[in-house]
Every structure is written in structure tokens, then in C-alpha cells.
Amino acid sequence: MAAAPLFHLVDPYGIDRSLLDDLCALTTKVRLLAKSPDGARFLLGLLPDRRAMLYFVQPSTRTFLSFNNACHILGIRTSEIRDASTSSEVKGESFEDSIRTFSSYVDVIIMRTPEAGQAARAAALMNRIPRPVPIINAGSGRDHHPTQALLDIYTLERSFEDRGGIDGKVIGMMGDLRRGRTVRSLCHLMQNYRGVRLVFIAPPQFAMGDDVKAHLRAQGIPFVDDARLADVIGDLDALYVTRMQSEWDTAGETSQVNYADYSITPDNIGRLKSGAAIMHPLPRGPEIHPSCDDDPRAVYWRQERNGMWMRVAILLKIFQADRLVHEFDLDAVN
Amino acid sequence: MAAAPLFHLVDPYGIDRSLLDDLCALTTKVRLLAKSPDGARFLLGLLPDRRAMLYFVQPSTRTFLSFNNACHILGIRTSEIRDASTSSEVKGESFEDSIRTFSSYVDVIIMRTPEAGQAARAAALMNRIPRPVPIINAGSGRDHHPTQALLDIYTLERSFEDRGGIDGKVIGMMGDLRRGRTVRSLCHLMQNYRGVRLVFIAPPQFAMGDDVKAHLRAQGIPFVDDARLADVIGDLDALYVTRMQSEWDTAGETSQVNYADYSITPDNIGRLKSGAAIMHPLPRGPEIHPSCDDDPRAVYWRQERNGMWMRVAILLKIFQADRLVHEFDLDAVN
Amino acid sequence: MAAAPLFHLVDPYGIDRSLLDDLCALTTKVRLLAKSPDGARFLLGLLPDRRAMLYFVQPSTRTFLSFNNACHILGIRTSEIRDASTSSEVKGESFEDSIRTFSSYVDVIIMRTPEAGQAARAAALMNRIPRPVPIINAGSGRDHHPTQALLDIYTLERSFEDRGGIDGKVIGMMGDLRRGRTVRSLCHLMQNYRGVRLVFIAPPQFAMGDDVKAHLRAQGIPFVDDARLADVIGDLDALYVTRMQSEWDTAGETSQVNYADYSITPDNIGRLKSGAAIMHPLPRGPEIHPSCDDDPRAVYWRQERNGMWMRVAILLKIFQADRLVHEFDLDAVN
Structure with missing residues (x-):
């Protein structure tokens, strides 16, 4: 169970079960530690001499705040570039030179960029310079958002902690499965769990991509494509709801969606199993009615906060301070 | 004199004399503590494991910096959203969902927004979710800016500390009294003091609002409306000068103002009492000539800095760390 | 060798050899200390109760990050204004009032502005108010950028540390010498060193300014004007390459440059002395080919990181914490 060290975190491909566990x-240890003043101060003392750069040139509130506060929990100082117009790229600097510059001043670069592949390019650059720093991908265009996938895994595990974890569960994914990178990454990570079955519920134009389905078949992960929510809702252990990403529309595809078929509302929420988990990466559109927020099955707000704790765990792992946390006696602070 | 705990600070209505005192x-204790290295480090150790969110989508330098540094004085880590275009609201997220998201990551939200009532909506949301955090209103459109009113009260009290405080004083308010929320809030808080008399000096189109005057009458606070500066200047214990807020003009109202009648200049400053306090919420326009800055009666720069100390006090109160400060022996560091 | 105290750092004129040394x-001590966890934590404990304001209304990534992280290394908390549109200047506040406001909340103002002379104006304001804070010029228009000149001096000294330092060296400067403030400032500081010779390599339209050359003559510093790279490359101890600053073009001056004559490439890099230092203030254009980065003579990436260490040294000096660093026993942490 001792997972290998982690340096860059660029995509979900290298993540195996021992690292997930x-x-x-x-994440659980950190979350519990933070509940007590002594635990919180212990965390704060772990990495006070480390400095992070948050390079977020694609708009993002949630992921930015989640990472920034994860850093702060560990005492890491943060610098941010959030507006490409304040960057040296306006003076014609190459992407590689900009990234190398950032790396000169800090100990880790957390980056969110509009173009696919940029985090991978940054990591490749780091691997060939004398003073590399870890690259954490906080979303690179439409390709990867691995920390979102990890917080989703954690939320599933936590939801099922009394029922054997993710292994053997039936997980529905609903909404814009074609263009939502979160569900795509999550499908990928499912190969680390035994006996999982997936159920896809999406408008035809936003059906799960063939590449993902081919991968699932190759891994022997059973899935139901093209399910209707009303038919399957009672069978699900978790339902991962996603937003229709209309910003990628080229011909008004979203306007043709009948939202009623892809939404959780006070009318159908009661049909879910009592212990089911309703997840959503947020921000949400009309696909989950706000009056569902108080239902005990609605775990999306907890999922959001889990993101911060998972990012703390990732930083601890990257800076090899995880052992100190594992060793810390929780009873001493409670 | 033990004031009740403070959670949200949204408007000036719930603020009573015991809280003000x-x-x-x-504020005074914090200000004195910060003068010595030991005192400054004591303050820095009070709330190092707390995190604040500064959500400032209305332009503001002064209030932003004042709050940010107040947090830093106490060791609080800060995250900021200052550009609505980097926010998830661009993806159509509701205001409530955005605020709940912010609250997931931090321990207090300090917000300045263009629309009236938004701080109150945020506080109402917090009151119905499982993990509420305090909301501090740092200016919500034209309605409230309670921390400005508190720093104004403190500046008055400090100016009169050898003369029995605010009770019994004559306080002039000059300039754009109709649209200036600071003077409106300050009038409201005056009901907490005994024997105060107010004198309003304003162009007719910017006279103090009838709602405020009705409130003063109901509270039995005497005021003179429509006074001329030249007639009353020698009677005032304090003169609160404000800027003509031309950004709210609908028909060039400000251009009709004869500034000479509503300004402090080297020509008339000498007519103020020797111990009078000239205040201004800043930024200033032509209503106070910069050459007045060196006059000992000009306390507006001190007032500005008082804002930071008062915001430290508010944060201490909200996080219930005020007792530790009250108990700290100042003599030990001087 | 005990240098005088430093308060403002606005231009390179008052910098003498004892301060440089x-x-x-x-800078070297700080750089070595930061390599060990104990040393890094010692630095972090030096100025935790100090607060800095980074007022960067001219786009800059490198200088901003360098200063921000220099502050963080010393535990200094930072606030930033990077977008003039979030400033009170939009409400018509004067530059002096804005700067005085910033000074109310912090212990040092680090500023980068588009107009020449603004840092000097800010320092002049500080010198006449009751609570002055130091002003550090991080670039004021085209006139000065003194911390860049200091980091350049440090990089030269470090490159020659086994060969007697800068004294007696031959230093080439290439590129846009007319409009590049870094080479202009560096020329100025050369009067502090003995036996230095300068060699200017520039397109005629971007030749070193007559004012700088007059100054060098007055100081008795020999220089060669209008040299060709191919003729002098083998004689240089250092070659300071600069970018053509096309953003200042008025009539497409840059488009007439034959870059081949003002560039370092795999073809000519081998002609430099084995111990020569290739410097560049970055960001770079085509004047240094990226494949040169791995050459041991290419010190521009190290130069960039030196900037952060030098800024730590400047802050230590301004806050008079330099003695503590000088006294710290490096052997105790290694």
C-alpha cells in the first residue's frame, strides 16, 4: 500500500490503486486534523517555507480558491497570475520561457490554461532543466483535470465508507458526458476498482465518447449506454450529475436538450436509494434544483469542500510531508 | 459592558453602545500592541489557522487594502476575487451558489458588491446551511458600509478621548449628504450617544435624506438642516466632509455645486475650534485642499489608518479572540 | 565596508561600492541559507510582522513574482494592486493621495508604474508625511529599474567570484542599448568598479545614448562604441544581451534590424571565452536561441533567480534585519 512518490500531476493515467488509497x-486524516486548533496549527507548520505559483489564465473561481486555501492550510505562500494581460507573454515570451520563469521563484506551479496539453508541456520542460519544480494540472482546456477526478473518487469512497468503498457499486453519470472532462477522467480511474458498473444517461448529442467506451471495454468495466433516468434511478449507488457545457456549442446543441430528462428535482429525488450519493462538479445549471440541497443524499457541497482537502493531500504527497501527517496521533488533539 | 458575540456584520442596525465601546x-489596544515587535507578533499568532475570502467585485482600493492588512495583522490568510470576469458567475452560477462555494474554503467572507442587499442575502444564505461562515459587509452598493461607520465612530471617540468622548458633541456633516452612505450610517449610530447635536451643510440637491431626518427626530437627536459653513464653522467639535458623488449624477447635479461653500481651505480652516476634528472618508476631491493636511485638526489620514485597526478589532470579535487581546498586558511589551 | 542604512530605493545614483558589496x-548568504530547511525557516521568522504593498500597474510578471516571493521568503505579508481599474484613481484621487493611502496600511511600497518619475514622487511624498514608509522602485517607465541593475551586478560578481569579481573585466552589452533601461543603469553602476571596460554592440538606431557615454567619459570608464559581435566576441568576460524593445517603436525601427548580427546562437556561442557569462534581463526574443540554454556560459536563468535573492537582501537592508543574517552561522544548518 506504500504508494510511489508523486512529482508532477498532469493527467489521471499514472494514478494506481495504491496512490488512490x-x-x-x-485526505481523511487532514480533514479530521483541521477540525481542532492544535491539528490546524500542526498542518500550518508543515510547509511554511514552500512557495506556490497559481497560474490560472482560464477563468475559475472554485478550483483557484480550493488550491489557494489548500496551500494556506499547509502554510505555503502563494503568488498568482490570473490575467494573461499582466503576463510577460504580452511581450512575446514563449510559453516555455514563462513557465521556466515562474519555476525560478517557487516550489510548485499549479496551472489552469485554456489549451489542452499545456500542463504536459510544462512538465516536459521541467524534466529537462536543472531546477525542476512539480507541475500540478488544475485543468488544461478540455483534456484533463486530474485533481477533480481525485476529489470525485474521494467523495465516492467517503460516501461508501461503511459499505466497502467504491468496489462493486453502480455509478450513474448524467448530463453532458461528451464534453465534460470530469466524467471522462472519472471513468478512467474506475479501472482501479473491482466490480464497478457504470450507467450513462445523456442526450444523444452529448453521449459518452467512443474513446472512453472503448477504454472501458478494454478494461472489462461493464457499462449501460443511453439509459433513461426514470428507468435506472432506483438502481444507482451514486449519480454524478453534470452541467450542459453550452460554451462549447457550435450549433446550439444545448438548446435541444429536454432538461426534465436529465435533472434531479424534488419530484424524482425520492426514487433514489436512501444511501445514494448525488454528486456534481459545480457550478450547476438547472439540472439540480436548489431545493434538493437539503436532502441527505445531496453530497455535492461536501464534494466541493473535499476538493480542498484532497488538494492538501496532493501537496503533502508531492512535498513528501505525508509521513508526518500519517504519524500524527489524532487522539492527541481531540 | 460585555457586548454580545458578533457573527455577521451586514448593516449598522444591530450595533449598540456596549458593542461600540x-x-x-x-481597536485602541490593538493599535498600541502593534507599535512593539512583541505586540505585533502576539497579534500575528492569534488567528494563523483562519482563512478569509475578500470578494470585492466593486472597485475599491482603500477598503480592500484595509481589510487585507487587518487580516494579515492577525495571521489570517487571504484569498481574493476582485474581477467578476474570473468568477464562476460567468458560467451562469447563481449568486447564492457562488457565495456558498466561497464559504466552503474559508472561515469568513468579506464582500463588496455593486448591488444593495447582497451582503444581507449572503448572510441569510449562511443562516440556512450546515457550515455557515460570518459575512462582513465591506460596502453593498448604496445601502450599507458598516465598518466605515465604525471606524468613523472610533475616530470621533479618539479625537475626543480627553473630552469625554462623543457624548455632548456638535458634529457637522458637509457635502453630498444625500448619496453618501457613510454620513447616513454615522447618523444612525449617533442614537447610541447622549447629547449629540448634528449640523448638516449641503447643497440643496444633496441635502440629507428625509428618511434619516425622520429617524433622528424619532430618536430625539437634534439637528440643524441647511446650515451655511461660514455661519457654523466655529461651533463644531467635528466636521465630517464628504465628496460630491458625481458618479451617481443623472442630470449633472454636481456641476451646479459652488464648491467654495462646501470646502475646507487654508482660508477658513483657522476658524475651526482648536481641538476640532476634520474627517473625510476619502478619496477626496477638491473639498479639502491638500495644504490643509498638515493642520493638527486634519485627522482624515489617521481616520483612514484607524479603519485598519477597527477591522482588526471586528475580526477579533467575530472569531472570539478579543478576550486574549483584552487580557494581554501592554506594559509587558513597552 | 559598513554601508549606510537604506530607506528608499528609487534610482541607482546613490548606490556606492560599500552598499553594492x-x-x-x-544575497549570497540568503541564497545559501535558503538551501536548508533550518535556514529557510530562520529567514521566514525575520519579518513576519511586516507588510508590503505591491503596486504594479504596468504589466510585469517577472519583477512582480520576484518581489512577491522575496517578501514571502522573509515572512512579509503582501497585498497587491495590479489593475489600475480597481484603484481609487478611477474616482479621481490624486497620485499622491493614492500612495499615501497605500502607506497607511503597510510597511513598504514596491511600485512599478508606466510613467517616469512616479517612484521619485512617491518617495518625496513620504519624506514630508508623519508616517513615511520606504519606496522601492520596481520600474518607473523608461527611467529607472534599480533592483534590476543590482541583480545584474550580483550576477556579474557571482560569475567572477573566483576571478576577483567585476574589477578589471571586459563587459559587452548588445541589442537595444538606447531604450533598454537595464543596460543604462548598469553602465551607471560601473563607476564603482576599477578597470572595467565596456563594449557596445547595437544597431545604429539603437546605439547607447549620448548621455550615458558622456557619463562614462566623465567617470573615466573606457568603452568601445559601435563594435561588431564577430570582432569582439572572444574578448568578452560577460555579454549582456537585450531584447529589441519594439513596443517603443515609432516608425518600425525594429523591423530594420538584422538579428543575425545581434544574437547568440549555437553557431557563435563557442567563440566566447570558456568562463564568459551570457546574461539577459528576460523576457527574450530571438536574440538568444533556446538551444543555448544548456551551455554553462548561459547564466540568464540563474540571473533571474538571483533577482529574487537580491530583493530579499534589499528588504533585509531596508528593515535593518541584515545584521541578523550576517551573524547567522551557516555551518549550523549544513
């Missing part, structure tokens, strides 16, 4: 255990 | 005493 | 020694 390690990060989930670490 | 408590906050003023705390 | 002191800052360089301090």
Missing part, C-alpha cells in the same frame, strides 16, 4: 487516507 | 477599546 | 554578500 494513500491519497484518500491522507 | 467594546470595539473602540479593542 | 554589502548587498552582494547578503
Whole structure:
């Protein structure tokens, strides 16, 4: 179960079960530690001499705040570039030179960029310079958002902690499955769990991509494509709802969606199993009615906060401070 | 004199004399503590594991910096959203969902927004979710800016500390009284003091609003409306000068103002009492000539800095760390 | 060798050899301290109760990050204004009132502005108010950028540390010498060193300004004007390459430059002395080919990181914490 060290976190491909279990255990420990003043101060003393750069040139509130506060929980100082117009790129600097510049001043670069592949390019650059720093991908265009996938895994594990975790569960994914990178990454990570079955509920134009389905078949992960929510809602252990990403529309595809078929509302929420988990990466549109927020099955707000704790765990792992956390006696602070 | 706990600070209505006195005493203590390295480090150790969110989508330098540095004085880590275009609201997220998201990551939200009532909506949301955090209103459109009113009260109290405080004083308010929320809030808080008399000096189109005057009458606070500066200047214990807020003009109202009648200049400053306090919420326009800055009666720069100390006091009160400050022996560091 | 105290740092004129030597020694000490966890935590504990304002209304990534992280290394808390549109200047506030406001909340103002002379104006204001804070010029229009000149001096000294430092060296400067403030400032500081010779390599339209050349003549510093790279490359101990600053073009001056004559490439880099230092203030254009980065003579990335260490040294000096660093026993942490 001792997972290998983590340096860059660029995509979900290298993430195996031992790393997942390690990060989930670490996330829980951190979350519990932070509840007490002594635990919170212990965390704050772990990495006070480390400095992070948040390079977020694609608009993002949630992921930015989540990472920034994860850093702050560990005492890490943060610098941010959030507006490409304040960057040296306006003076014609190459992407690689900009990234190398950032790396000169800090110990880790957390980056969110509009173009696919940029985090991978940054990591490749780091691997060939004398003073590399870790690259954490906080969303690179439409391709990857691995920390979102990790917090989703943690939320599932936590939801099922009394029922054997993710292994053997039936997980529905609903909404814009074609263009939502969160569900795509999550599908990928499912190969680390045994006996999972997936159920896809999406408008035809936003059906899960063939590449993902081919991957699932190759991994032997059973899935139901093209399910209707009304038919399957009672069978699900978790339902991962996503937003229609109309910003990618080229011909008004979203306007043709009948939202009633892809939404959780006070009318159908009662048909979910009592222990089911309703998840959503947020921000949400009309696909989950706000009056559902108080239902005990609605875990999306907890999922959001889990993101911060998981990012703390990732930083601990990258800076090899995880051992200190694992060793810390929780009973000493409670 | 033990004031009730403070959670949200949204408007000036719930602020009573015991809270005012408590906050003023705390502000003075903090200000004196910060003068010595030991005192400064004591303050820095009070709330290092707390995190604040500064959500400032209305332009503001002064209030932003004042709050940000107040947080830093106490060791509080800060995250900021200052550009609505980097926010998830661009993805159509509701105001309530955005605020709840912010609250997921931090321990207090300090917000300045263009629309009236938004701080109140945020506080109402907090009151119905499982993990509420305090909301501090740092200016919500034209309605409220309670921390400005508190720093104004503190500046008055400090100016009169050898003369029995605010009770019994004559306080002039000059300039754009109709649209200036600071003077409106300050009038409201005057009901907490005994024997105060107010004198309003304003162009007719910017006279103090009838709602405020009705409130003063109901509270039995005497005021003179429509006074001329030249007639009353020698009677005032304090003169609160404000800027003509031309940004709210609908038909060039400001251009009709004869500034000479509503300004402090080297020509008339000498007619003020020797111990009078000239205040201004800043930024200023032509209504106070910069050459007046060196006059000992000009306390507006001190007032500005008082804002930071008062905001430290408010944060201490909200996080219930005020007792530690009250107990700290100042002599030990001087 | 005990240098005088430093308060404002606005231009390179008052910088003498004792200050240069002191800052360089301090920079090296800081750089070595930061390599060990104990040293890094010692630095972090030096100025935790100080607060800095970064007022950067001219786009800058490098200088901003360098200063921000220099502050963080010393535990200094930072606030930033990077977008003039979030400033009170939009409400018509004067530059002096804005600067005085910033000074109310912090212990040092680090500023980068588009107009020449603004840092000097800010320093002049500080010198006449009751609570002045130091002003550090991080670039004021085309006139001065003194911390860049200091980091350049440090990089030269470090490159020659086994060969007697800068004294007696031959230093080439290439590119846009007319409009590049870094080379202009560096020329000025050369009067502090003995036996230095300068070699200017520039397109005629971007030749070093007559004012700088007059100054060098007055100081008795020999220089070669209008040299060709191919003729002198083998004689240089350092070559300071600069970018053509096309953003200042009025009639497409840059488009007439034959870059081949003002560039370092794999073809000519081998002609430099084995111990020569290739410097560049970055960001770079085509004047240094990226494949040169791995050459041991290419020190521009190290130069960039030196900037952060030098800024730590400047802050230590301004806050008079330099003695503590000089006294710290490096052997205790290694």
C-alpha cells in the first residue's frame, strides 16, 4: 500500500490503486486534523517555507480558491497570475520561457490554461532543466483535470465508507458526458476498482465518447449506454450529475436538450436509494434544483469542500510531508 | 459592558453602545500592541489557522487594502476575487451558489458588491446551511458600509478621548449628504450617544435624506438642516466632509455645486475650534485642499489608518479572540 | 565596508561600492541559507510582522513574482494592486493621495508604474508625511529599474567570484542599448568598479545614448562604441544581451534590424571565452536561441533567480534585519 512518490500531476493515467488509497487516507486524516486548533496549527507548520505559483489564465473561481486555501492550510505562500494581460507573454515570451520563469521563484506551479496539453508541456520542460519544480494540472482546456477526478473518487469512497468503498457499486453519470472532462477522467480511474458498473444517461448529442467506451471495454468495466433516468434511478449507488457545457456549442446543441430528462428535482429525488450519493462538479445549471440541497443524499457541497482537502493531500504527497501527517496521533488533539 | 458575540456584520442596525465601546477599546489596544515587535507578533499568532475570502467585485482600493492588512495583522490568510470576469458567475452560477462555494474554503467572507442587499442575502444564505461562515459587509452598493461607520465612530471617540468622548458633541456633516452612505450610517449610530447635536451643510440637491431626518427626530437627536459653513464653522467639535458623488449624477447635479461653500481651505480652516476634528472618508476631491493636511485638526489620514485597526478589532470579535487581546498586558511589551 | 542604512530605493545614483558589496554578500548568504530547511525557516521568522504593498500597474510578471516571493521568503505579508481599474484613481484621487493611502496600511511600497518619475514622487511624498514608509522602485517607465541593475551586478560578481569579481573585466552589452533601461543603469553602476571596460554592440538606431557615454567619459570608464559581435566576441568576460524593445517603436525601427548580427546562437556561442557569462534581463526574443540554454556560459536563468535573492537582501537592508543574517552561522544548518 506504500504508494510511489508523486512529482508532477498532469493527467489521471499514472494514478494506481495504491496512490488512490494513500491519497484518500491522507485526505481523511487532514480533514479530521483541521477540525481542532492544535491539528490546524500542526498542518500550518508543515510547509511554511514552500512557495506556490497559481497560474490560472482560464477563468475559475472554485478550483483557484480550493488550491489557494489548500496551500494556506499547509502554510505555503502563494503568488498568482490570473490575467494573461499582466503576463510577460504580452511581450512575446514563449510559453516555455514563462513557465521556466515562474519555476525560478517557487516550489510548485499549479496551472489552469485554456489549451489542452499545456500542463504536459510544462512538465516536459521541467524534466529537462536543472531546477525542476512539480507541475500540478488544475485543468488544461478540455483534456484533463486530474485533481477533480481525485476529489470525485474521494467523495465516492467517503460516501461508501461503511459499505466497502467504491468496489462493486453502480455509478450513474448524467448530463453532458461528451464534453465534460470530469466524467471522462472519472471513468478512467474506475479501472482501479473491482466490480464497478457504470450507467450513462445523456442526450444523444452529448453521449459518452467512443474513446472512453472503448477504454472501458478494454478494461472489462461493464457499462449501460443511453439509459433513461426514470428507468435506472432506483438502481444507482451514486449519480454524478453534470452541467450542459453550452460554451462549447457550435450549433446550439444545448438548446435541444429536454432538461426534465436529465435533472434531479424534488419530484424524482425520492426514487433514489436512501444511501445514494448525488454528486456534481459545480457550478450547476438547472439540472439540480436548489431545493434538493437539503436532502441527505445531496453530497455535492461536501464534494466541493473535499476538493480542498484532497488538494492538501496532493501537496503533502508531492512535498513528501505525508509521513508526518500519517504519524500524527489524532487522539492527541481531540 | 460585555457586548454580545458578533457573527455577521451586514448593516449598522444591530450595533449598540456596549458593542461600540467594546470595539473602540479593542481597536485602541490593538493599535498600541502593534507599535512593539512583541505586540505585533502576539497579534500575528492569534488567528494563523483562519482563512478569509475578500470578494470585492466593486472597485475599491482603500477598503480592500484595509481589510487585507487587518487580516494579515492577525495571521489570517487571504484569498481574493476582485474581477467578476474570473468568477464562476460567468458560467451562469447563481449568486447564492457562488457565495456558498466561497464559504466552503474559508472561515469568513468579506464582500463588496455593486448591488444593495447582497451582503444581507449572503448572510441569510449562511443562516440556512450546515457550515455557515460570518459575512462582513465591506460596502453593498448604496445601502450599507458598516465598518466605515465604525471606524468613523472610533475616530470621533479618539479625537475626543480627553473630552469625554462623543457624548455632548456638535458634529457637522458637509457635502453630498444625500448619496453618501457613510454620513447616513454615522447618523444612525449617533442614537447610541447622549447629547449629540448634528449640523448638516449641503447643497440643496444633496441635502440629507428625509428618511434619516425622520429617524433622528424619532430618536430625539437634534439637528440643524441647511446650515451655511461660514455661519457654523466655529461651533463644531467635528466636521465630517464628504465628496460630491458625481458618479451617481443623472442630470449633472454636481456641476451646479459652488464648491467654495462646501470646502475646507487654508482660508477658513483657522476658524475651526482648536481641538476640532476634520474627517473625510476619502478619496477626496477638491473639498479639502491638500495644504490643509498638515493642520493638527486634519485627522482624515489617521481616520483612514484607524479603519485598519477597527477591522482588526471586528475580526477579533467575530472569531472570539478579543478576550486574549483584552487580557494581554501592554506594559509587558513597552 | 559598513554601508549606510537604506530607506528608499528609487534610482541607482546613490548606490556606492560599500552598499553594492554589502548587498552582494547578503544575497549570497540568503541564497545559501535558503538551501536548508533550518535556514529557510530562520529567514521566514525575520519579518513576519511586516507588510508590503505591491503596486504594479504596468504589466510585469517577472519583477512582480520576484518581489512577491522575496517578501514571502522573509515572512512579509503582501497585498497587491495590479489593475489600475480597481484603484481609487478611477474616482479621481490624486497620485499622491493614492500612495499615501497605500502607506497607511503597510510597511513598504514596491511600485512599478508606466510613467517616469512616479517612484521619485512617491518617495518625496513620504519624506514630508508623519508616517513615511520606504519606496522601492520596481520600474518607473523608461527611467529607472534599480533592483534590476543590482541583480545584474550580483550576477556579474557571482560569475567572477573566483576571478576577483567585476574589477578589471571586459563587459559587452548588445541589442537595444538606447531604450533598454537595464543596460543604462548598469553602465551607471560601473563607476564603482576599477578597470572595467565596456563594449557596445547595437544597431545604429539603437546605439547607447549620448548621455550615458558622456557619463562614462566623465567617470573615466573606457568603452568601445559601435563594435561588431564577430570582432569582439572572444574578448568578452560577460555579454549582456537585450531584447529589441519594439513596443517603443515609432516608425518600425525594429523591423530594420538584422538579428543575425545581434544574437547568440549555437553557431557563435563557442567563440566566447570558456568562463564568459551570457546574461539577459528576460523576457527574450530571438536574440538568444533556446538551444543555448544548456551551455554553462548561459547564466540568464540563474540571473533571474538571483533577482529574487537580491530583493530579499534589499528588504533585509531596508528593515535593518541584515545584521541578523550576517551573524547567522551557516555551518549550523549544513
